[in-house]
């Protein structure tokens with residue numbers, strides 16, 4: 001017959017007393033849980049790959065010259081819905097087909113190959129660039145929240161990113177999750193798995209690759225650097241799809 005005992009809230013439960021022996025009103029949930037096991041499993045994660053390219057200074061100096069040359073050639077650029085009246089310059093979408101952007105394209109392909117491997121994609125297909133373009137955001141310009149339809153992965157590479165030139169922000173893709181919010185301990189940093197947004201600081205040489213369906217926006221550029229064009233945030237962006245090898 002089970003022995004009847006009472007356990008105070010501060011009493012730790014030892015291994016030879018089962019929860020059946022306790023009166024529920026006398027036992028804290030912490031005490032009851034002490035005998036249970038729990039394994040946290042993670043499903044449906046949102047993968048964001050953050051790469052730092054080697055020899056970025058050399059690569060960026062060349063890219064900067066090539067992007068400025070492209071801007072000179074095509075001053076109007078192309079219009080995109082998240083750009084209209086927001087102050088940015090957007091190149092055409094086929095920079096990866098131009099010889100002078102070949103090195104950048106190959107660096108992106110190298111990062112894409114790692115993702116393909118990491119996700120165990122079919123090796124008969126190559127995760128490759130479908131479109132690649134450049135954006136120049138001068139001070140005051142920004143990008144509205146948007147996604148990139150028609151591809152698997154999208155990315156941004158920072159060629160020039162002065163201080164305060166605007167962080168990229170990704171928002172919680174599971175919108176149902178935003179219907180209600182738990183109250184978190186105000187004295188602690190919220191656990192990463194409970195965040196509903198994440199921002200990345202732009203840094204020259206940083207290459208971020210994210211699912212194309214993940215909503216993202218870019219804060220206004222508040223940089224204030226000396227010299228013409230020095231406050232511009234300049235990026236290469238691209239979309240990736242799988243192509244039969």
Ligand SMILES: [Fe+2]
Pocket residue numbers: 146147148154216
């Ligand atoms: Fe985007």
